[in-house]
Every structure is written in structure tokens, then in C-alpha cells.
Amino acid sequence: MNLNDLLNHRSEWLKGTGPHSDIVISSRIRLARNLASAPFPHWSNKKQGRDVLDAIEQAVGKINYLKGTTIFELADLDSLDKQFLVERHLMSYGHAHKTNSKAVVIDNEEIVSLMVNEEDHIRLQVMQSGFNLFEAWNIINRIDDCLAKELSFAFSLDYGYLTACPTNTGTGMRGSVMLHLPALVIIGQIKQVLNAISKLSFTTRGLYGEGTEATGNFFQVSNQVSLGHSETEIIENINGLIRQIIEQENQARETLMSKNKSVVEDKISRSFGILKNAHIISSQETTELLSMVRLGISLGLIKEIDSSSVNELFIITQPAHLQKLENKKLSSQERDVKRAEIIRDKLNKQ
């Protein structure tokens, strides 16, 4: 697989399928693992980092489930490629910088990604479309078992998996769910919901993970604690919380439709109209307007386009995607023009 192959390909997790996919974009499980034989990445010297990468690369090659994957060493990628992978949620922003034997392993469907020498030796991630944490868990658990047969992980009987940052120690697992909560935002109840989430020891982030702001009414909710509970208990906890949020968002949508239908219809329809007609559009405005279109599809107010196409637009209108599609470096102004062009093409074709 070449990185450019991904460009015209719709990631599995963007397909807009799976349970509650009108509210839950995607479910993600990631595991942090470290080799017992080497210091954590930021304590490793060059040789140690290289040895870790070689060992993991070898292990991956032996695992049947990972047969269809490709390994990209970050030293071989230019900054555009790296940004491209971050935009596709295949690796973290932090992983794109500093390149001591870093790599990322990706499968064709973009369900599995494995970062080597990020904060931990291994950051394994499995993404699923919709509200589907257990399915993601089943896949990642199988891969983890295979990896454990090939590699000797740093593990303590008292603490569980040892990780570079103590907050990940234990299961080394984080489950997160990307939620689209426009109705709770519009009726002004989102603050309450976010407060409740943080009191229950979960964290909320924006579209691009740690440190990013919530735009377009997207909220990524994940567990903070990974110690003292089994993986399935943690997932069950997240699921319980997410079910409540889904219920609240659904109620908010009903409220909107019963009390403010024409205002909502106006907002949604205008957003769609602007996207179909703009010739210059920023990334921020795109996210906000697409968010309204996504709501419109869920509410049955927009029928010309499916949510899978909208999900895809969120991804391909980002800076690195635009530049790879155009196959050249684009200034911010040029990107705003290209972005508008792509959106017009997609939405007017439907």
C-alpha cells in the first residue's frame, strides 16, 4: 500500500454505519504496550529505539491478522505525509514530530493502526464506525494476544502493563467514542453534560484528540482511569455513559423538532446551501456547516446526501488532504479555494 492509495479511499470508521451512527461517529480502543527489554522511548538512545522498531516490525510480520498492513517509518515520510496520517486519525500529532525510530503500521481498511516508539513502544489502535467499542475490543484483544506471543511486554503482577506515563498503567487501555452532539449544543445543555462527564472521571476532547478544541459539535469521550478494573469493566462503564448521552442528544433533537422546527430547518438548509455554493471556505467554517448538514440528515431534513459522504468531507477537506489531492503545496488562501471546490463538487454531484 502506498500512502496515496488512502486518498481516494473511505476509511472503515467513516462509513456512517454501526449502532447509533447518527450520533456516534466512531468507537476506538487503544492499548499501550512496552517491551520489557528496552527503556521507554523518550529514555532510549538511537540503537535501543532501532532495536525496538526492528523487534516490533518482525513480530507484526508474523501475525496473520496483520498480513494486510503496511509499515511506514516516519523518517521516510515528509511533513505532508505525516500531517495526512494525523488528519486520518491514524497517528497522533505528537508522533509526527521528533523521529527516533518511529513508525506506524496501517491496514488497508484503516481499522488498525500501530504506532511504534510514540510515548510507549507500542500504541495499538482499532477504530470502528458507530457505537461499537466491544467489537473494537474483540479485534484489538486478538491482535494484542498475537503480539504478546512474539514480544515480551513490560508487565507487573501488582500494576499490570507498565507504561511511560503512570496514567496508562494497568490495562494500558483507553476506549473513546467520537460523539456528534449538535442538538445539546443548540439547546444549551452541553455544558451540563460535559460537567457530568468530567465528574464521572471521563475526559472530553475535540475532533483531533488531546489538546484540541471541540468544533462542529464533536466531542471525543474517553476513560481517564485504566487501573483497577478489567478491560471489559472499563468498556462497560464507558458504554453506560455513552448510552445516557445518546439518550440526552435524542431528547434534545426531539425538543428542537417539536419546538423550533423552522429555526432548525433554516439553519440546516442554509448550511447546506452555503457549502454547495461557497468559493472560499475555511476549515473551521466547513466543520461547523458540515455538522449542521449531518444533523439535517439525521433529522430527515436532508435526503440528497448520506452521512458517510459528509463524514468523508470532514477528512478530505483538511490541509494535508487538500495538498495531496492537488499534488502540490498550497497556501492557506489556496486551500480555502480548493476546499470550497471539492465540497461543491461532492455536494452538487449527489
Place this chain on the structure above:
Amino acid sequence: MNLNDLLNHRSEWLKGTGPHSDIVISSRIRLARNLASAPFPHWSNKKQGRDVLDAIEQAVGKINYLKGTTIFELADLDSLDKQFLVERHLMSYGHAHKTNSKAVVIDNEEIVSLMVNEEDHIRLQVMQSGFNLFEAWNIINRIDDCLAKELSFAFSLDYGYLTACPTNTGTGMRGSVMLHLPALVIIGQIKQVLNAISKLSFTTRGLYGEGTEATGNFFQVSNQVSLGHSETEIIENINGLIRQIIEQENQARETLMSKNKSVVEDKISRSFGILKNAHIISSQETTELLSMVRLGISLGLIKEIDSSSVNELFIITQPAHLQKLENKKLSSQERDVKRAEIIRDKLNKQ
């Protein structure tokens, strides 16, 4: 003719034809005349007002050129009808209030309108589409000659036609031209142009005449002085000024297209997109967006609709028109919904 007949009829002056109709919406000449036999309207008692109305009604009936006209006494019209006539530019806002033997005479094509007992006994107006003051003058002059044969006008050899307000004395004529100057507004030169206009003893007003603000980049320019020059001299003066403004607007449009094409294209296309999709829209926003669409048609950026349809939308989306179309009283909120519906219908049908 019934007032409702006008509802689905496109006034002659809205046809978007005539010289320079991309910049000049319409040209209008009005004459102020008073009968020598009666005091000015605001000094008249009931009987005197009635006598004036009867005399004018009789005269109108005898004039061949006015055969196709209908006379509406304002006492017979409800407030919606009156507002409707104001919105169609067939009578002044002031004429709609206080009803001492007031009337308005209108022809089917809405080229001619004659207000009885407004500020003067007779306010005769002729409208033409595009930059066409002399054509309007030819028509109004013919009608004025016919009226003069039937009625004895207050006229002084020293001052010319006598009028209720001294600013109209002399020719009693005002020529005005409705201009659409979006490019001068966008590139920030409009203030300069308006200053120059006022220094040359012309006045600038908004869409609805005296006391109204300029919205949607529409400016009505007319002569201030009606004394000391012949009618054709006054018209030639206005024409000279308007030709310069047209030239400046055309230059501004060229500047926009050569230096800021994508920004302009974006603004125009978004405006069109919002109009085609909004479900709630105010009168003010409608005017502003239609103004951009009109510019888009002139610049060849919008081809799905002609400027005549846009001109018509300016008129039929106004409050009284909406209520007459819906055939019932509508609240401001209801009008915003109905307005959006009409605009969507018209623009998406094209």
C-alpha cells in the same frame, strides 16, 4: 383593474430592460401640478378636496392616453392595499396616511401613476426600466399637455408652476434614477461618489424614497433644483451625472473582477445559495442577498436566473405583498417564513 391583478403582474419598470439596466434599475419623472381654483391640499377643507378630486377624475376620463387607467380612492382601500401600492412604488408613503379626498390613478403596466391630493393636487409619475429619463419625460410631457387642456393649473409667469412646497416650484419636475452600485460599495468608494453627488445639488435616497436608508446597495439619485432651468436641461444634467456614476461603477466592477474575483464570486455564490435554501429570512437580509445575486448576473457569474426575476423578488417579498399573496394577515415571524418559501420556489424553479 382590481388591485389584486397587479399581484401576479411584473411592472414595466421591473423588466430589467432599457439602457444600462445592469446598473440602472429604473428612471422616473414626476411632475407636481395644482389647480388654480383651489387651495393646496393641506389648506383645503373637505369640500374643496372633494371638488379637486372630482375635477381631476373627470379630466383623466377624457384623456385618451389614460384610457387604461383605474382610479382608486384611498378612503376605499384598507391599510394593506395602501402599503401594497407604496411597495410597488405607485404612491408615496405619505399619501397612504391622512385621507382627505386622496386618490391614485394607475395604468395596467404601472408606467403611469397619478396621486391626487398628496402634497400637491397632482403628483404625476412615469416610470421606465433602465436608464431612460427622456422616454419617461416624453410620456409624462404628453400626459401633462392633455391634463393642461382639461384643467387650469396654478402657474406664474415669474416662477412657473406653483407648488405646496417652494422647492418644487418652477418646472415642478423631479427626475430620479434608481441605481444599483454594489461594486462601489464593496471597494469602499461609494462615500466619495455620494459626497460628489450632494455637492452638485442632487440628492440620494434609499429604495423607498425620502427618509429611507440605502439598503442592498441601491441609491436613488434625483435633482434638488426644479427652478431656473427647462425640463430638458434638468434631465440632461441628471443624465450627465448618472453617466459618470455608471462609468465609475463599471470601473469598480472591473477592479473587483481583476483583483478580487474569487472573493466576489464567493460572496455572490453564497448569497445565491442562502436565498435558495433559507427557511426564515428577513426583508433586510433578502435585499442584501438579492443585491449580490443581481451583481452576479451582471458579471456573468450567475446564469440560472435573469435580473427581471430578481427585480421582481425585491418587490414581492415585501410585507404587504406577502400578505396579499397569502391572503391573510401575517405576523413578522410568519412573513419571514413565507418570504423564504417564495424565494426558494422562484429560485429553485429556474
